[in-house]
Amino acid sequence: MTSPMQPAFDALHALLGDRFTTGTSDRALHGQSESHFPDMPPDGVAYPETTAEVAGIVSICTAHGLPVIGWGAGTSLEGHALAPHGGITVDFSRMNRVLHVSAEDMLVVVQPGVTREQLNEELRATGLFFPVDPGANATLGGMASTRASGTTAVRYGTMRGNVLALEVVLADGRTLRTGTRAPKSSTGYDLTALFVGAEGTLGLITELTLRLQGQPEAVSAAVCAFDDMEAATQTVILTIQSGIPMARIEFIDATFVRVFNAQNGTDMPEKPHLMVEFHGTTQSTREQAESFGEIVTDMGGSAFQWAERQEDRNRLWKMRHNAYYAARAQWPDVHAMTTDVCVPISKLAQAVTETASDIAQSGLPGPILGHVGDGNFHVLLLPDRDDPAQIAKANALAHRMAERALRLGGTVSGEHGIGMGKLKYMDAEHGAGWDVMTTLKTALDPQGIMNPGKLLRQT
Amino acid sequence: MTSPMQPAFDALHALLGDRFTTGTSDRALHGQSESHFPDMPPDGVAYPETTAEVAGIVSICTAHGLPVIGWGAGTSLEGHALAPHGGITVDFSRMNRVLHVSAEDMLVVVQPGVTREQLNEELRATGLFFPVDPGANATLGGMASTRASGTTAVRYGTMRGNVLALEVVLADGRTLRTGTRAPKSSTGYDLTALFVGAEGTLGLITELTLRLQGQPEAVSAAVCAFDDMEAATQTVILTIQSGIPMARIEFIDATFVRVFNAQNGTDMPEKPHLMVEFHGTTQSTREQAESFGEIVTDMGGSAFQWAERQEDRNRLWKMRHNAYYAARAQWPDVHAMTTDVCVPISKLAQAVTETASDIAQSGLPGPILGHVGDGNFHVLLLPDRDDPAQIAKANALAHRMAERALRLGGTVSGEHGIGMGKLKYMDAEHGAGWDVMTTLKTALDPQGIMNPGKLLRQT
Structure with missing residues (x-):
């Protein structure tokens, strides 16, 4: 039986040759995400090499009313690149x-x-x-x-x-x-x-x-431990308010430290940590580190563990970057739900500690880390994938995080975005602004073919 | 005879009482700009005190198809707040x-x-x-x-x-x-x-x-002179590229120095100058000043004239801020046309020196200054207001500046905006983007009542 999409497929084949495919494995690959969403494969995958080809693909999709979904590395966390309405995924790996x-x-x-x-x-x-x-x-x-x-x-x-x-x-x-x-x-x-x-x-x-x-003349990085989350987050707040131009200031809770130690063979104390980096001249980074060190000492933090050499810094930030994957390796049979919120810096301590207490009550593994200098933090919720009650608990917890962020004057996502995962908060965060977004979308894409099912009100 | 706008005026009076006026002097005041545009008064002026009143004014104007123009301090330079199609100016001085x-x-x-x-x-x-x-x-x-x-x-x-x-x-x-x-x-x-x-x-x-x-712990400001424009602009380029976190780096040409000296009783050498400011800790501002000083020396610039005390810095920046008014005072009978462009920093020297040579050839007074750390500079063209040939020359010169900026990968305005003055370059700078702006505008303001005659294609 011929698909009703066959004319569009033919046009795409004519444009791209074998750089357009409807093969099962390509479609399956582009129907997955790194997060907890079910698979949603597109009807075909295009691999353009030029802007003109992208324009050609979009024109064909417009003519046939087919959805068009962009695909980069597939690392987004809110289902941005899934194809809930089918259509053509445009994979940019050749551009x-x-x-x-x-x-x-x-x-x-x-x-x-x-x-x-x-x-x-x-x-x-x-x-x-x-x-x-x-x-x-x-x-x-x-x-x-x-x-x-x-x-x-x-x-x-x-x-x-x-x-x-x-x-x-x-x-x-x-x-x-x-x-x-x-x-x-x-x-x-x-x-x-x-x-x-x-x-x-x-x-x-x-x-x-x-x-x-x-590239800064001098870079230095360090790690320090705190007795509790409150002391770590207060340190961040004071650091930002004092205007020290931190290049990085990352929070990791004790659970993530345990994951790091297990995965990387490190022996960091199982306490909340800050991982920081200073960029500048030799003199100015030293000055920044001294000012930051004074705040850490005042808040009862430990002495810095310095990572002065490039390879030590690389190892440090690689460990930080791999946190998500390390935690998934630690809890292999879970339904990994990662969520982020962002609050005004004055509310960071409250937002993090209330979230931590929520997690403790839930009994779920839920390590916390974050780009706390921006008031932005992430929780990785890890309910058993076969236990609907645990999954419901995790959902409720993520929901309370989002509502708390809004209540504290913040936003339901600092950096993960909306995709399909956070549509339910757009009304509460934006009110009339969400309608304005729809107005703009409709003006530029009246057929609604560009990445349908994401970001905008679903009609 | 009753104005066809009387029903709208009545509604505005009902909303605002005597904070809505159609009086001649209020209208005349809001029909002027600080630049060379002819007067274009609105039909009435509203002085709201709350957001609800602003919403009321806009609703009345929408119902009656009347233009709505926002008014702040009236300092814009491209005619943004004029009323070429009449309508109601909303003066925010009470908010x-x-x-x-x-x-x-x-x-x-x-x-x-x-x-x-x-x-x-x-x-x-x-x-x-x-x-x-x-x-x-x-x-x-x-x-x-x-x-x-x-x-x-x-x-x-x-x-x-x-x-x-x-x-x-x-x-x-x-x-x-x-x-x-x-x-x-x-x-x-x-x-x-x-x-x-x-x-x-x-x-x-x-x-x-x-x-x-x-507020930075330490602030220091300085002035230094250069033998020619090329040396001054090259100093800026090298400073930005070397990553010194300048708080201010302003260029003033020899003509503006003459104006400053005449108006402020200063005795700066009549050469191109850079006026700079450093913000940071005591140590880091010293370090910044040293790094900048090395570049200045390499480029043959003079020793710094420091302005260490707050009152000296205030005088320095007040002089800089009053440059426009000082020049107008110096040449009282001119048609003052100020224009700005912004180019990639690598093209700054070329853009400034070609502009200066254009000005020299024109025989018009045309002092140059600019926020050159951003690649942004301004020319104040001062043709005799009664000499159409001089005015035409000034227009041609401004036109060449805009075209040069585009040719060099820049923009026709770094900070003055489009208003009515630079509509003619929107097509060249934005192409399809200007049409997209119109699409967005029409989606949000289908009647076209919000500040008509500005920024968008005139139909």
Whole structure:
């Protein structure tokens, strides 16, 4: 029997040859996520190599009313790249070239399939680096689409501030360029900011111009332990308020420390920790470390364990970045639910300690870590995958976290995004703003083919 | 004879009493700008005191199809607040309260009519300050609407990065809240960024939540002279590329130095100058000054004239901020045309020197200054107001500046905005992006009542 989609498939084959496939394994691969969502495969997968091909794919999908879903590295955590309504997944893995580096202007132009680690590898000889670091080796197109941030956002900002210009293919097949190479502009609506964080619902990003940073003259990193969570989070609050330009300030609870020790053979005391990094000149990093050290001492924290050598720092941050995977390895048979919220820094201690007490009451494993310099923290809830009562408990706990964040003046996601997972909080967080988002979406994508089922009110 | 607008006027009187006026002097005052545009008065002026009143005004204007124009301090330079199609100007001078300061979260909530200087005055005791400084004592609502920046943007960013949340009244009278008090969020389209820089064409900002900065422990400022423009701009380029976290780095050409000397009784050498400021700890500002000093020496610049005391720094920056007014005082009978462009930093020397050579050839007075750390510079063109040939020359010169900026990968305005003055470059800078702006505008303001005649394609 011929699929009703056959004409669209034929057009896609004509455009892309064997870089368009409806094969089961490709579809299955693009129907999975790293999170707890059920599999939702697309009807076909396209592997474009140029912007013109992306425009061609979108035009075909528009003509046939087929959904279009962008795919980077598949590392998003709220089901952003799943295909709940079927359609065509556009896999950007073949658009993975660094197109232009301008060391003078401290910017780089990349295709969307370039990953964060690949970019920094290619930049190494220039003395520059791209600072946004969500942990996972995500693609830059994906990071822009979800407005990613991570460990270094406290110093260098999120994708919001680090994307200078974009090329985007719109739902009607038009190719749009936003922004320029100038550091700032006041010439009309900030279209770059509109597409950053739009989760592929307004168009597909086909090129990004990104701000770079100079590699600091001196980098030092350290770890210190605290007797309780309150002391650790208060240390963060005081550090941020005192204006020390921390490059990283990460919280890990005792449960995560246990996971790290088990997975990495380390012997950190099983207490809440802060992992920090200082960037600057030799003199200024020393000064920062002294100021931070005074706060730590005042709050009863331990002496720093320094990681001075590059390889020690790499090991430290690799351990931090692998936290999610390490915990999943520790609890292999669970339904891993990771969730993040972000609160004003003054409410961080309250938000974290109330969450921890919720977790303790639930009896579930639920390690906490976070980019606490931004007021952003994550919980990894690990209910038994065969125990519906545990899963219900985990859901209730995540729900209370989101509601608490809103009550404290914060947001239901600091960096994971909405996708399919947090649609239920959009009304509470945005009110009329969610309707305005729908108005904008409808104006740019009247058929609703761009990543349907995500971010917007489901009709 | 009764005006066809009488029913709308009656409704506005019923809402606002004598805080709505159609009096000649009020209308005339709101029909002027600080720039070279002809007067374009509105049909009436409203002075709301609450968001509910703003929503009421907009609803009345929507019902009667009357234009609505926001008015802050009237300091914009591209005719943003003029009323080319008549209508009602909403003057925010009575919505000028600082509503809430959170020192802990380093944020402040203000009404749109609060001015920059008023805000920093009210913040003084908190140890915090709001860094964006466009020179003029503009209102924060106006600064957000034009995406203002100024002398400190090189360190602290523009309004784009410093507005955390907004309250906005839309064309249909709905009141919208965007953003939260959390430092970051990834929950949907960045509506805050959409309204910042929209020049009042999508709605009226009725409340702003702004990021604050800690007053630095140490501040030092200095001035140094260069033999030529090339050496001064190359110094800027090398300084930015070397990553010195300059708080301010301003260029002033020899003509502006002459103006300063004449107006302020100073005796700066009549050469291009850089005016700089360092923020940090005592140690780190010293270190920054040393690094910058080495670059200045390499480029043949003079020794620093330091302004260490607060009152000396105030005098220095007051002189810089008054540059525009000082030049107008120096050339009283001219048609003052100020224009700004912004280019990638690598192109700054080329853009400035080519512009200077253009000015020299024109024979017009045309002092240059700029926030050169951002690649942003301004020219004040001063043709005789009674000499059409000189005015045509000035226009041609401004036109070449804009085209040069685009050719060099930059933007036709770094911070003045589009208003009515730079509409003619929107197509060249944005292409399909300008159409997308129109699509968004039409979706949110189908009648086109919000600040018509500005920013968007004129139909």
